[in-house]
Amino acid sequence: MKAxxxxxxxxxxxxxxxxxxxxGCVRVVFNxxxxxxxxxxxxxxxxxxxxxxxxAKKTDERSWLSDVSSVPLQQALQDLNVxxxxxxxxxxxxxxxxxxxxPRFKQKTNQQSARFTKAAFKLxxxxxxLAKIGELKTKWSRPxxxxxxxxxxxxxxxxxxxxxxxxxxxxxxxxxKNQGVGVDLxxxxxxxxxxxxKVKAPNTNALDRKIRKGKRQWARSVKGSRGRERLRMAIxxxxxxxxxxxxxxxxxxxxxxxxxxxxxxxxxxxVSGMVKNRCLAxxxxxxxxxxxxxxxxxxxxxxxxxxVSIISRWEPTSQICSGCGERWGxxxxxxxxxxxxxxGTEHDRDVNASINILAAGQADLNGQTLSRVRPQFGAVACLxxxxxxx
Numbered sequence: 374m375k376a377x378x379x380x381x382x383x384x385x386x387x388x389x390x391x392x393x394x395x396x397g398c399v400r401v402v403f404n405x406x407x408x409x410x411x412x413x414x415x416x417x418x419x420x421x422x423x424x425x426x427x428x429a430k431k432t433d434e435r436s437w438l439s440d441v442s443s444v445p446l447q448q449a450l451q452d453l454n455v456x457x458x459x460x461x462x463x464x465x466x467x468x469x470x471x472x473x474x475x476p477r478f479k480q481k482t483n484q485q486s487a488r489f490t491k492a493a494f495k496l497x498x499x500x501x502x503l504a505k506i507g508e509l510k511t512k513w514s515r516p517x518x519x520x521x522x523x524x525x526x527x528x529x530x531x532x533x534x535x536x537x538x539x540x541x542x543x544x545x546x547x548x549x550k551n552q553g554v555g556v557d558l559x560x561x562x563x564x565x566x567x568x569x570x571k572v573k574a575p576n577t578n579a580l581d582r583k584i585r586k587g588k589r590q591w592a593r594s595v596k597g598s599r600g601r602e603r604l605r606m607a608i609x610x611x612x613x614x615x616x617x618x619x620x621x622x623x624x625x626x627x628x629x630x631x632x633x634x635x636x637x638x639x640x641x642x643x644v645s646g647m648v649k650n651r652c653l654a655x656x657x658x659x660x661x662x663x664x665x666x667x668x669x670x671x672x673x674x675x676x677x678x679x680x681v682s683i684i685s686r687w688e689p690t691s692q693i694c695s696g697c698g699e700r701w702g703x704x705x706x707x708x709x710x711x712x713x714x715x716x717g718t719e720h721d722r723d724v725n726a727s728i729n730i731l732a733a734g735q736a737d738l739n740g741q742t743l744s745r746v747r748p749q750f751g752a753v754a755c756l757x758x759x760x761x762x763x
Contacts (some may be wrong), residue, residue: 374542375542384510391507394440401435406453420536421451422454460473470763524537553635631672644662666681
């Protein structure tokens with residue numbers, strides 16, 4: 374299976390200028406092809422667009438496209454081709470997931486990238502050479518597992534440069550410690566496990582305040598000024614730091630969950646609906662719930678006999694006693710513990726939900742529903758818990 378390995382690079386001043394020229398050419402080729410597709414009324418196909426690119430290089434208006442490697446320019450057309458294919462599959466109902474929007478024009482202020490295939494890059498003695506760019510200084514944080522099939526050079530909004538290799542890897546064998554684990558995601562406690570463990574996310578409130586302050590200053594700055602650009606870069610660097618803290622936390626948590634458990638069960642949360650709550654919208658948006666799910670699914674594919682189960686968002690996991698199966702109905706968010714009216718067991722709300730999530734995941738695998746099964750880890754729910762202030 375294929376995986377991506379990303380490394381930080383430090384191009385020289387001259388290489389930064391060459392990369393800026395390359396990114397601009399890639400962006401122009403993509404935008405020209407998209408504009409032509411929109412004007413034509415239908416997608417003309419990658420072969421016709423490639424022929425138009427060849428002709429455009431011979432004109433005075435686009436002759437400078439010949440100053441960079443032709444491989445990233447062709448890959449830009451392939452990216453547009455993939456975007457239209459995904460759009461058509463989504464319209465026909467042949468693609469799972471959320472509805473795909475039509476491709477949009479690339480902006481200069483967004484993240485920039487250019488992809489090189491084997492014909493345009495060389496990797497030898499831990500050194501990478503890109504066509505018409507030269508040899509790049511690379512920070513090798515880990516060795517590549519196999520020969521890469523392509524490499525993408527990236528410049529993010531914070532002005533940092535990376536290279537991302539596509540490599541072939543093989544799944545590994547890791548003996549699991551547990552049969553399965555249910556994960557209840559939240560805000561005050563990021564993840565509550567069916568084992569009773571509660572995992573808190575790193576506190577990035579200071580960075581969030583710094584970002585909001587920077588954006589207020591940026592809004593009052595003069596458009597087109599150097600000060601405005603410096604503020605934009607400072608905000609981007611702070612946002613990148615906040616994003617990396619969150620991603621590092623989710624990476625480590627996902628690795629632990631997948632390595633230690635045969636089955637990891639999560640809920641299909643309606644995040645787009647939750648953010649309509651103005652009081653919690655910012656906290657929900659930066660929580661990173663979907664990122665954890667994506668990482669768990671990716672890491673499960675790298676280990677033999679691992680599975681990530683996603684249960685329906687309509688499962689009443691917080692309304693059922695994990696010990697006896699009694700259903701007590703919907704609870705207000707302020708209620709953090711509940712006593713079962715049937716068996717008298719006091720449950721921590723989140724721990725009880727995580728146990729029911731695991732039971733629902735196991736029931737799905739067996740073709741049953743949550744109401745017909747009893748959790749296998751009910752003993753955890755019998756632990757007395759204190760009332761949590763919210």
